[in-house]
Structure formats: structure tokens, C-alpha cells
Amino acid sequence: MHDKGRSKEDIFNDLNKFHSMDMCYDSGKILGSMCTKPDPIAVEAYEMFLETNLGDSGLFKGTSMMEVDVINSLGNLLHLDNPYGHIVTGGTEANIMAMTVAKYLFEEEHTGVPELILPKSAHFSFKKVLSMLSIKPVFVPLNEEYKIDVSKLDDLITENTMAIVAIAGTTELGLIDDIKNISKIAYSNQVYLHVDAALGGFMIPFINMDREPKINFDFKCKGVSSMTIDPHKMGLAPVPAGGIIFRKKEYLEKLAVKTPYLTRDHQTTLVGTRTGASTAATWALINYYGKEGYKKIVDSVLDLTKYTYTILKDMKHVHVVHKPELNLLSFISDNMEVDVLQERLLEYGWRVSVSEYPHAIRLVLMPHIKKEHINQFIIDLKNILNE
Ligand SMILES: Cc1ncc(COP(=O)(O)O)c(C=O)c1O
Incomplete structure (x- = not known):
């Protein structure tokens, strides 16, 4: 702790630096978290x-x-x-x-x-x-x-x-x-x-x-x-x-x-x-949401999960582990180790996680993930697996 306090401006300059190092849900790149951007x-x-x-x-x-x-x-x-x-x-x-x-x-x-x-x-x-x-x-x-x-x-x-x-x-x-x-x-x-x-x-x-x-x-x-x-x-x-x-x-x-x-x-x-x-x-x-509001949110993440599943299921070199029941999907590839693929995806900015049993790439499609993010993810994944 400093002997004397610092100015608010100075503090917030530093806070902004810390903040800019964090990932944010709005980027659409956080594909492995069960949390999401809090509702306003x-x-x-x-x-x-x-x-x-x-x-x-x-x-x-x-x-x-x-x-x-x-x-x-x-x-x-x-x-x-x-x-x-x-x-x-x-x-x-x-x-x-x-x-x-x-x-x-x-x-x-x-x-x-x-x-x-x-x-x-x-x-x-x-x-x-x-x-x-x-x-x-x-x-x-x-x-x-x-x-x-x-x-x-x-x-x-x-x-x-x-x-x-x-x-x-x-x-x-x-x-x-x-x-x-x-x-x-x-x-x-x-x-x-x-x-x-x-x-x-x-x-x-x-x-x-x-x-x-x-x-x-x-x-x-x-x-x-x-x-x-x-x-x-x-x-x-x-x-x-x-x-x-x-x-x-x-x-x-x-x-x-x-x-x-x-x-x-x-x-x-x-x-x-x-x-x-x-x-x-x-x-x-x-x-605010009531059952109807939450249902719309859940329906939309499940639709996007289904959309992603349908693409991944037919993709070359990709094997989806299970049919999704909620908003999670996992897959492996026949031409790249799971951990290597995770690292390669990270180079493209994607934060996916890896499941232990079975060992696979794990995606969680929370409400901050939109269709355009998935489309870009699929392009990047194809690039990685075919390069
Ligand atoms: C099924 C289940 N139970 C418990 C937890 C732990 O929750 P928290 O991280 O909020 O403590 C998680 C976290 O992902 C979970 O998926």
C-alpha cells in the first residue's frame, strides 16, 4: 500500500489497463464458460x-x-x-x-x-x-x-x-x-x-x-x-x-x-x-423475464447449439462425441490431438475448453455466443484442420 493515496484519474488509468487484459463475453470468443454477460x-x-x-x-x-x-x-x-x-x-x-x-x-x-x-x-x-x-x-x-x-x-x-x-x-x-x-x-x-x-x-x-x-x-x-x-x-x-x-x-x-x-x-x-x-x-x-422470457433465451441457445452440431457432425476430420441435450457440444478430430487443437484455436483467439472424460474439445453456447461467432469459428476450425 502507498503511504499517500493516489488520484482517482491515476487509479482508473491503471484499472483500465487491467481491464483491457481481460477477455469479454461480447467478443464472442469465450466458448468454454458456463457464465455469461450479466443482463443489464x-x-x-x-x-x-x-x-x-x-x-x-x-x-x-x-x-x-x-x-x-x-x-x-x-x-x-x-x-x-x-x-x-x-x-x-x-x-x-x-x-x-x-x-x-x-x-x-x-x-x-x-x-x-x-x-x-x-x-x-x-x-x-x-x-x-x-x-x-x-x-x-x-x-x-x-x-x-x-x-x-x-x-x-x-x-x-x-x-x-x-x-x-x-x-x-x-x-x-x-x-x-x-x-x-x-x-x-x-x-x-x-x-x-x-x-x-x-x-x-x-x-x-x-x-x-x-x-x-x-x-x-x-x-x-x-x-x-x-x-x-x-x-x-x-x-x-x-x-x-x-x-x-x-x-x-x-x-x-x-x-x-x-x-x-x-x-x-x-x-x-x-x-x-x-x-x-x-x-x-x-x-x-x-x-423481468418470467418463464416466457427465459424460455425464449433457452430456445435461442438451443437452436444455436443444434445449428453448430449439424455443421460439426458433417465436417471432415471432426467427430462429435454426443448429441446435445443442453447447450454443450464436444468433439474430437482424427487429424489433430485435442490439446493441440485447443492451442491452435487459441491462436485464432477462441477460448474453448477441454473435457476430461471423454477427452474432447468442449463448447458451451451461452447467450453471448451468436450465429456470426459460430460461423467464424467454423471457418477457423476448417482452416486449422485442413492446413
Ligand atoms: C454441474 C455443476 N455443478 C457445480 C458447478 C460449480 O459451480 P460454481 O463454479 O458456480 O461454484 C458447476 C460449474 O460449472 C457445474 O457445472
């Missing part, structure tokens, strides 16, 4: 509530009411009449909260080492869960469609099974596990089931609006105990905005800690001080 309405709401602290929610009654309202809206979107939860920093925190609750519930009746059944398609936040909470992982195999092989699940359940995790929109491929049948198994074995719909939570309900049969992935499946749903992914909210929803009040209350010096006597979040701005932004978004 969300930014306005966020700024309005910058000084709020939901960690001391008695001071910020309005923001606190908004959080309840947002949780109710998200719960209802996921077919739960009386949801309990919070707006948190993201999917990682939401998953850690769910697994902490599952562990506390397990420990009420068991003394063994808790086991978590999860697929290897689970997000790496579960690696954090396993080490932080000292839980033993039990990996359920994936089927040939890269989804949980439901036929293997029953045999993996033991008296030490603490929970099952299933994914509605896998991080690497955007695929949706067979939650309906996984839920049946969890329910009949009385095992806690957490559905990580960090990405899919803000897409699948809108896909379901004109789809028959519907994709069953939420609390409609009675074995589902909790869900992650992130506004800062397809909800268009600024970072940080994750969501955790519990089926029962007593689940959330497992996290309650007394808070003697604050305006409320207990907290049920992992973090203490936390912004209410994320809640305000999410509240503004869900009221």
Missing part, C-alpha cells in the same frame, strides 16, 4: 443493493424478504411448494451445503465412514466435498451415453451410504442423468439424493414447457432431497449467484449456527457476511 437489469439491481449484507439479515429486512421470494420462485420452478434454501456464491457452495446436510443426517443414525455414490461426470466441487467432509467416494459407472448407469446403482448402496449425487446438465457434456429412476432407487432405499442442476436448473424447466414427455429431473421425483440451481449460469445473473434448495425445513436447519452478536439469532449458510446484491439481481431477473 440484473446489473442495475445488483448495484442498488451493493451495501446489503444478508449475513446480518435483520438489518436488511427487504433484501431478506427478497431472498425468501427468490427461493420460493426457484423452488416452484423445480416443482416444490415449500422450498427452503439460500442464494449462495455458486454451485460449489450449494453442493457443499447439500453434502454437509446429508452427512449430518447420516451421522444421526450411523457411526461408519459415510459413503457418497456419485458418477465421475460430477463436477470437481464434489472432490472438495469429499476431502473437506472426509467422505468415501463410491463411483457409479457411466453407461455408453456418459450418464449414470442406473442398473448398477442398487448394488452400490450399503448401510454406510450417506447420499447419491446425480447431475442435470453435466459440466463436461451437458447431459441429464435419469433422475426419475435414480430417485426411485434413492426413495426405496431411503437414501438422500442430491441433484446438481447448477446448469440445467435454469434450462430444463423451460425446455419442458413445450416438450412431451417432460424431462423428470426435479422435486417432482419424490426421492430428490435437494437441488443446486445457479442464477449466475443460464439465469443471467452477475457472479456470484448460486442457489441451493432443500425439500424440507429440517434439512436446511441442520446447518443452523447461533450468531450471538448479529440481528438474527442463527444462520443457515456456510459463509457469514454475504452480499444481498446477488439476491436482488436474481429477483429482478426472474420477475
